[in-house]
Structures are given as C-alpha cells and as structure tokens.
Amino acid sequence: TNCLYFRKFKHVEIRNLTIRYCFYGFYPRECDKAVMESVKLTNCGSDGTVSNHDFSKNQQDQLAVWQSSSTVDGGACRIRDAKEVQVSNCMVNYNLRGLRLQDCGSDDNVSHVSNNKIYRNLESGIYLADGNYNGTGGCQNIMVSNNKIFECYNNGLLMIGGQNNQFIGNVVRRS
Helix, strand or coil, rough: CEEEEEEECCEEEEEEEEEEECCEEEEEEECCCCEEEEEEEEEEEECHHHHHHCCCHHHHHHHHCCCCCCCCCCCEEEEEECCCCEEEEEEEECCCCEEEEEECCCCCEEEECCEEEEEECCCEEEEHHHHHHHCCCCCEEEEEEECCCEECCCCCEEEEECCCCCCEECCCECC
C-alpha cells in the first residue's frame, strides 16, 4: 500500500525520516500545503534490484523488468492537487518513479523542489504532471532548482502542461 497517504488536509509536513518498501512513499492529495524535507525514499514501487536500475539492460530487457513483479504502481512521492509544495534536501533512489507533482501550485505562492539528490529511478527523476495527460492543465508557479539527478530512466526532468514553472541550476546525467 502507500506508506503515507493524506487526502483533504490543510497542511501536511514530513521531515527527517526514511520511507521504503511501499507503493508511494508520500502521497498527499487535495491539500493546501505539502512539505517534505530531509526524507530518504527508497524501494518505493520497486524492489530495488541493482541490476534493474544500473543501465546494464537493453530497452527490451528493461521493459520486461518494468512489467515484472519487481515493480508495482508507485514511486517516491506523488503530490497531487496541492496549492503549495516544498520538497527539499531529500534522497530519492531505487524507486519506480521519482518526485511527481501533479496539478500543483497556484498564482499566490511559488512552490519549490530544491536541493534533492535523485538517482537510479526507473522513470523520471522529477515530473511536473498534468492529470489530464494532454497538456491543458498541470502545475503552475513551481521552481525546480539545484537538484542532482543521476541515472533516471525516461527523463531526468519532465513537464507536461503547466504554466510559469522554472527549471534552474539542476544537474542531470545519464537519463
């Protein structure tokens, strides 16, 4: 199951902990504010088999991993429909998905995803998503800055839809 799932809370904040062995590690939904600081998320949505995460497989073999019992629908975090988001100083590794923000942010506040180390996830490192999956919605007013993203499959940084979002000073290697 999801480790920490919160729906329709005013303010959800987690700090200084490790989350592992679950679908999604942190999943706040329809909250005014979601904060995650200094959290380690590992083996969320993936059993963490190193050879599945180390770029040693070809595309066909990697697809077989994604469809196998080594993965389940989930990832480090999925923050959905939050008006303000702060994600900082987190370690995100050996998960199915990295940091996913979906339809988050507002014109009133700048949200931040900063100073995180994200590596060896089977899908995107940081993903600003549109819940409609067609680019007409998405995140707004989010600054993604100073993150280190290494060896994430699919994309290091991914944004579909959205407005007034910024990617500044991130390092992405082997994605």
